[in-house]
Amino acid sequence: MRLISALLAGSLTLFAMGGHYGGYGGGYYQDRYNEYGDRYNRYDRYNRYQTASLNNDQVYELAYMWNEEKLARDLYLNLYNLYSNQSLARPLYQIATRSEQRHMDAVERLLEKYDIDATNVEGGFKGPYDPRKLQSLRTGEFSLKEIQSLYDELYSKGAQSLRDALEVGCIVEVTDVDDLEKAMDIAGDNGDLINVFSFLKRGSYNHYWAFDRALKRMGVSQGCCSLGEKYCKDYPSSSHGGGGYHRGGHHGGYGRHGYGGGRGFWGGY
Numbered sequence: 001m002r003l004i005s006a007l008l009a010g011s012l013t014l015f016a017m018g019g020h021y022g023g024y025g026g027g028y029y030q031d032r033y034n035e036y037g038d039r040y041n042r043y044d045r046y047n048r049y050q051t052a053s054l055n056n057d058q059v060y061e062l063a064y065m066w067n068e069e070k071l072a073r074d075l076y077l078n079l080y081n082l083y084s085n086q087s088l089a090r091p092l093y094q095i096a097t098r099s100e101q102r103h104m105d106a107v108e109r110l111l112e113k114y115d116i117d118a119t120n121v122e123g124g125f126k127g128p129y130d131p132r133k134l135q136s137l138r139t140g141e142f143s144l145k146e147i148q149s150l151y152d153e154l155y156s157k158g159a160q161s162l163r164d165a166l167e168v169g170c171i172v173e174v175t176d177v178d179d180l181e182k183a184m185d186i187a188g189d190n191g192d193l194i195n196v197f198s199f200l201k202r203g204s205y206n207h208y209w210a211f212d213r214a215l216k217r218m219g220v221s222q223g224c225c226s227l228g229e230k231y232c233k234d235y236p237s238s239s240h241g242g243g244g245y246h247r248g249g250h251h252g253g254y255g256r257h258g259y260g261g262g263r264g265f266w267g268g269y
Contacts, residue, residue, distance in 0.1 A: 052190060054114055056124065061183040061193070063118040063125045066107040066134075067147040068179060069200065072172050073100035074139050075151060079158040079165040086162055088218055091210045092169065099203055106196050108134065113192065119143040163218060169211035170224035170231050176204040177235070205235040 054062075073096045080092035108131070111118055115127035118134060121143055140155070142148045154172065158165035180201045187193035212223035225232035 054190070057186050058188070058190065058193060059114070059116055059125050061186050062107060062110055062114070062116055063121075064144065064147075065179070065183060065197070065200065066104060066111060066118045067142045067144045068176065069100055069103040069107060070137070070142060071147050071151050072096070072176065073104060075154055075158065075172065076100065076169065078140060078155065079168065082159060083162045083165060088214050089162055089165065091214050092165060095169070095207050095210060099207065103200050103203055106199055110192055110196055163215065163220065166211050166214050166218070167224070167227055170208060170215075170227055173204045173208040173211065174224075174231050174233060177201055177208075177233075180204065208233060208235055 076092040076096035080089050080096065083089035084093070110116075111134075112129045112131075115129050116125050117123070117127050117129055118125060119137070120126055137143065140151060142151065154168050158168040180197050184194060184197045184201075187197060208224060212225075215223045215226065220226050222232075
């Protein structure tokens with residue numbers, strides 16, 4: 001996984017920004033839709049299953065998805081800070097604070113329920129769960145090296161222009177969906193994991209269309225499809241008619257198995 005040296009100064013600046021949105025925020029899982037279509041279900045819908053033993057792959061998926069949702073939140077918020085004087089940057093802020101934070105919270109509830117320490121990489125994420133360890137990770141900082149590399153790469157792209165920042169949103173959401181589909185296969189018949197991963201995937205669909213609309217308002221007529229067929233999707237959405245954009249297929253690029261491994265961000269960057 002390559003890191004771009006030009007990011008070093010920018011990354012240090014990001015860490016200095018501070019600000020943490022973790023923990024169990026107020027109005028947790030309110031039973032409503034926000035403007036991007038996420039439904040925030042009450043927690044009992046995600047805690048109605050008996051605690052069962054998780055295998056190592058399932059534990060890893062929970063730790064990975066918490067980091068990946070944190071990547072989306074931190075990335076969108078820090079890119080918004082670069083373009084906050086431009087109205088088309090608003091989806092970055094709204095999605096980061098209204099949706100991605102709740103996605104992190106949904107996964108964190110399962111980290112707590114299954115006593116997983118998502119920062120204990122060397123120990124296979126063995127608990128005890130401790131929210132203070134998660135909160136100790138600064139904005140733009142992650143427990144998994146592959147997520148840290150992805151964040152640095154995508155922040156570098158998004159910092160070039162607002163259009164690049166919105167394109168980063170398309171890239172992140174497509175990657176989220178791909179990873180969540182694989183995570184749901186690994187979840188097996190565990191109802192907790194299936195429910196939460198399904199919730200995250202529905203959110204990613206809606207976020208994809210929010211970024212697609214913002215690009216079109218900017219004058220990018222093809223929206224997310226301007227990135228090529230890997231990012232041209234026909235996802236369902238509560239706020240979009242859907243259809244007409246799908247070019248299909250999973251993609252390689254930067255991911256948890258390295259360049260070209262099939263589980264990551266866009267190739268060629």
